[in-house]
Amino acid sequence: MLSSSVILxxxxxGIIAILVTLAIERWGGLTGGLLGTMPSTIVPAAAGISLAxxxxxxxxxxxxxxxxxxxxxxxxxxxxxxxxxxxxxxHPLLLTTVxxxxxxxxxxxxxxxxxxxxxxxxxxxxxxxxxxxALLIVLAIAMNWKVQPTPKGxxxxxxxxxxxxxSAAACAIGxxxxxxxxxxxxxxxxxxxxPAIFLTSMVALWLAQGPTVPQGAAGPMxxxxxxxxxxxxxxxxxxxxxxxxxGSIIAWIIAVFGWSLPAFLLLRKRVTTD
Numbered sequence: 015m016l017s018s019s020v021i022l023x024x025x026x027x028g029i030i031a032i033l034v035t036l037a038i039e040r041w042g043g044l045t046g047g048l049l050g051t052m053p054s055t056i057v058p059a060a061a062g063i064s065l066a067x068x069x070x071x072x073x074x075x076x077x078x079x080x081x082x083x084x085x086x087x088x089x090x091x092x093x094x095x096x097x098x099x100x101x102x103x104x105h106p107l108l109l110t111t112v113x114x115x116x117x118x119x120x121x122x123x124x125x126x127x128x129x130x131x132x133x134x135x136x137x138x139x140x141x142x143x144x145x146x147x148a149l150l151i152v153l154a155i156a157m158n159w160k161v162q163p164t165p166k167g168x169x170x171x172x173x174x175x176x177x178x179x180x181s182a183a184a185c186a187i188g189x190x191x192x193x194x195x196x197x198x199x200x201x202x203x204x205x206x207x208x209p210a211i212f213l214t215s216m217v218a219l220w221l222a223q224g225p226t227v228p229q230g231a232a233g234p235m236x237x238x239x240x241x242x243x244x245x246x247x248x249x250x251x252x253x254x255x256x257x258x259x260x261g262s263i264i265a266w267i268i269a270v271f272g273w274s275l276p277a278f279l280l281l282r283k284r285v286t287t288d
Contacts, residue, residue, distance in 0.1 A: 024188030026058040031183030051238030053245035077139035079246035080146025089118045090232040154237040182210040245269040
């Protein structure tokens with residue numbers, strides 16, 4: 015059961031990751047960035063963890079997702095603000111990539127330490143999850159306060175890059191499901207939101223289109239990423255209550271129609287107005 019859950023979750027995640035890059039390339043940073051960050055890889059990840067573990071492990075793993083998405087928002091903020099500081103520097107893409115990953119790992123380690131401290135002092139998994147969601151929403155609003163250009167891509171992303179992108183996402187989600195089954199729910203939660211999709215999106219789009227397209231997509235991606243956090247919080251209840259299939263559908267509908275669609279309409283209105 016565990017091996018099949020890992021393989022299926024990883025395969026679905028890899029396919030979704032490829033589709034997200036194509037969406038941003040075709041429809042631009044606003045539409046592609048928001049639609050591409052609707053709950054996707056989290057769906058097979060949560061389902062696989064639910065099938066492989068128990069209720070407590072599921073709650074612990076999913077409770078870390080909102081905080082993990084907050085760290086991903088910080089990761090994306092590097093891609094918005096750092097490239098302008100690197101004008102005239104050699105290898106700006108490499109410097110931005112390394113800096114963004116370094117920031118993610120540092121904040122990830124701090125978060126894991128903070129989560130353990132909070133739980134030891136009586137904070138519940140639900141409280142952790144809602145705290146992460148609130149902070150993520152604040153960061154996403156700040157990143158989208160000033161409207162960024164969100165152009166469509168002019169050059170297709172290479173197929174080899176798409177394959178590498180899908181493989182990276184598949185490995186991250188497969189590792190998350192496996193780690194949860196090994197009794198490492200918080201590390202699994204962090205692995206589940208490792209920015210494989212964001213990282214490969216930014217790099218692939220920069221290589222194919224230049225820095226403007228990924229910069230325009232980063233803000234909407236951070237805003238759309240809140241729907242993943244909402245999905246995780248809803249799934250903490252819906253998967254045990256209604257099973258993997260129906261519970262996943264209910265969590266997805268609430269996240270998409272409660273956040274992704276309103277966020278898209280709001281940002282589109284701001285872009286049109288400005």
